C-alpha cells in the first residue's frame with residue numbers, strides 16, 4: 197500500500213519522501229503522538245518504500261504494497277526488517293535488553309537484499325533501562341546501512357538521551373472529516389455511521405478503522421435506552437440496570453457512554469460546537485431533554501464522575517457510582533420518579 201493510503205500526516209510523509217529523494221534519510225527516527233493515529237502504519241510504509249521491487253514506485257518515493265518485498269515487510273518476514281515490541285501478554289509489557297542485543301548482532305552485517313537494515317521499535321517507551329542503554333550505544337554510532345524507527349505515544353517516558361539521537365516527527369490526530377472520509381472509502385460506511393465512529397474514536401484512525409460498528413452501536417443503544425425518561429423515572433430499572441452492568445464488567449464502559457451523552461446534552465444546551473456531538477443522530481431528542489435540563493447540575497455531575505474515575509480507578513464501586521449517576525441525572529433532567537407525587 198502506498199503512503200496515500202494513510203489518513204493525515206501529510207507533513208511527516210512529505211518530509212520523509214523528500215529525505216528519500218535526496219538521499220538524506222536519517223539513521224534514526226522517532227515517531228511520536230497519540231496512540232493509534234498512524235505512526236506504525238507510516239513506519240511500515242517507509243520500510244516498504246525502501247525495499248519495494250517496483251522501481252517506478254521507488255522513484256516516486258512510495259511503495260506498491262503487493263510485490264514480494266512489500267508483502268514480506270507487512271508479514272514481518274523480510275530478511276532486512278526487524279520489529280521489536282513489548283510482549284503484549286506480559287503483566288508489565290517491557291522491551292528487554294536481550295531483544296536489543298539480538299538486533300545489535302544482526303546489524304553488524306550488511307543488508308541481504310536492500311540498502312538498509314531496518315529496525316522498528318514499537319512502544320519504545322517500554323524499553324527497560326538496560327535495553328535503553330544498549331540501544332543508545334547503537335544509536336550513537338549507527339552502522340551506515342541501518343535505519344531505526346522508534347514509535348511512542350508516551351514521549352515523556354522515553355529517556356532524553358534516546359530522544360536526542362533521533363530525528364523526531366510528531367504525529368497529530370487527523371481531522372474528524374479526514375477520518376470520516378477514510379471510513380466511507382475503506383469501510384464503505386454510510387456518512388452517518390462514518391461520522392459516528394470518527395467522533396467515537398476521537399480522531400484515532402486506527403481505532404475507527406478496526407472498531408466493530410455493530411458492537412459500538414449496540415453500546416450506544418443500551419446507553420440511550422437507559423437515559424429514556426421511562427427508565428430514569430423507575431428506581432427499580434435504575435437499581436437493577438446498575439447491578440447487572442457492574443456484574444457483567446461493563447459498568448465502567450457504561451459510565452463512559454453516560455458521560456459522553458451528558459456532554460452532548462451540555463453542548464446542545466449551550467449551543468456549542470455540534471461537530472463534537474457523538475449522538476448526532478439523536479439531536480432532536482437531545483433538544484427535547486435540553487428544554488427541561490438543569491445545566492449546573494449536569495456540569496457538576498460531569499465533574500464528579502471525572503473525579504471519581506481519577507481517584508479510584510482500581511477500587512471504584514461501579515454499581516454505586518452508576519446508581520448515583522442515574523439518580524442525579526434524573527434530577528438534573530427534571531424527571532419525577534414514578535410513584536412519587538409531583
Ligand SMILES: [Zn+2]
Nearest residue numbers: 248260263266
Ligand atoms: Zn512493493
